[in-house]
Amino acid sequence: MSNFILDNALVLTMDSAFTMVSQGAVAVRGGQIAAVGPSTEVVEQFPLWTRYDLQGRVLMPGLINCHTHLPMSLFRGVADDKELMDWLNNYIFPAEAAALNPEFVRTGTQLSLWEMLRGGTTTVVDMYMFEKVVAEECARIGMRAVLGQAMVDFPTPEYKSWGESFEGTREFIQSYAGHPLVVAALGPHAPYTVCPEHLQECHRLAEELNCPMVIHLAETQHENQQILDRYGRTSVSHLDHLGVLSKRLIAAHVVWPDEAEIGRLAQSGVGVGHCPQSNAKLACGIAPVVKMLQAGIPVGLGTDGCASNNDLDMWAEMQTANLLQKLNSHSCTVMNARETLHMATLGGAQAAHLDHLVGSIEVGKRADMIVVRHDSPHQIPLYDPISQLCYSTKSTDVTQVYIEGQLVMSDGLVPAIDEPELRLAVAEEAARVQTILRRN
Ligand SMILES: [Zn+2]
Structure with a gap:
């Protein structure tokens, strides 16, 4: 070098x-x-x-994208303007169930990395299935990444059972130990798709393997109500009660924490990936970003997957984050340009627990x-x-x-990507997704 x-x-x-x-x-x-x-x-x-x-x-x-699902760029624009549960249950989940395989994940990841590198993103925090394929592409193309293997209680196209996914995830994490760019992580999907026992198992494995854990948390009021009905506590308190909140955790969204929960997130060192455009598009709400920052929680910005955004543009995300905080608080001074840039860089590195390596231009980083x-x-x-x-x-x-x-x-060129070949692969996968959704 x-x-x-x-x-x-x-x-x-x-x-x-x-x-x-x-x-x-x-x-x-x-x-x-x-x-x-x-x-x-x-x-x-x-x-x-x-x-x-x-x-x-x-x-x-470089900009740090604190929450995304890289392969979902292949679902860009496939089902817009739907209610969240209709969108998930009638479009995204069926399409994933039928379309997902390692090649789909490889093509989608390449497309996302192409877009991200052209826009100045240098670190991504991801969560998806077949995450080892995502890892291969990040390592090959040269993207720094924290990659959470998605884990849910029900069978997926990748794993038939929780036990299988747990062992597969352990192997995945161990195989990337010491890698210069890829940090392999656990990705229990959310408190409503992973039961309390499994969340605790994940936390113990993260401790054992000394790795991060990525999760969706308190994304909607509906989620908070569902977790309250099931377990007697809202989402953040539920994880706190299970002993899962820690400095290993990178929580996406966190739109609906209450005051006490904000305090607990700060005390336990959880990093937050704030996704303003996804939250707006799916009408989830506006996260209390200013309150979380004031409490000392490291907050970064994320685009979320392309099915709910519909791009991976961190500049647009900065503008949206800033404007929504102003609008929501009826104050033009509540967040300034400097604080917004901080969230997209050093703040994001802190949220992803990578600030000892990246996020600022300083000797030794x-x-x-x-x-x-x-x-x-x-x-x-x-x-x-x-x-x-x-x-x-x-x-x-x-x-x-x-x-x-x-x-x-x-100048717009990513040497590790063969553009004509990738465009062809994207078109083929999109045709397959369209056939699947027409059948449904
Ligand atoms: Zn997400």
Whole structure:
């Protein structure tokens, strides 16, 4: 792996002091950040290293997508404008039951990674079936990922029983121990699809294997009512009572925690993946993000799967998150551009429990960085770079993506993806899904 300097950039470090360096540079050695600062100082430190001129563009940490289902990009637009339970039970679950196999998962994952890399995402927290196939593609294409193997009490196209899925998940996690990009994880789907005993089994396995656990939590009021009827407590309290809330947990959504539950989430170190567009599209509600942040909960942003969004665009997610908090609180000052960018970068890394590695440009962290232009028509004039990044920048403004110091996307091209072949595979899978849904 080569050593190099990204030079002549507006470096937005996203460190805790929110340091910005104009005419700055970042030196990368073996996939790690070796120096950050004014160009002259960095170049003086490593005079012989190759320099790449970023022409004054923004150099910032890659975006962290804290909740998605990568293979579901193949369900993009298949059933929109439905009630949540109608959508799930009559479209998504039947389509998954009939269409899912390792090839579907491989093609869907490739499509998602292609889209994400073009938009500047460098870490993804995922949950799906056949997650080992997702892992193979993330490792091959070069995406950093926390990958939760989906687990439910009922049979799936992948596993006939809980016991089988439990053992398969153990093997999956063990096989990725020490991998530079992939963190394999448990993915018990939700409190309404996994019984209390199984949730506790998952928690014990996460402790034993020292790995994270990904779950959907308190997504709807309906879920809270269902868990209350079944177990006598709402979702977050239910997990708390089971002893499952911990710093290993990455909980998606968390739209409906009460005050006490917010306190418990903060105390136990749970990370939250806030998915504003999915929550809006499925009419779930607006998560109390400001309250959760004030309580000290690490909150990141997630797109959720493409069936409920319908894209993996973290810039749009930032804008939606910010606007919904303002609208919901009738206050324009409740969340600013800087806090929103934090959620998409260092805050996301904290929520995914990866902030020792990524989320900011600091010496010693892994070199996961993106280059963003700021001269597109929707971006000029430039008064305030932070405001511009939050409110008017789009995925198409990202020009380069580095992960582990590797250039994985440049000017829209992802070298590890064969575009014509992938387009063909996507069309074939979509035709198969359409046939299945017509039969239903
Ligand atoms: Zn989800």
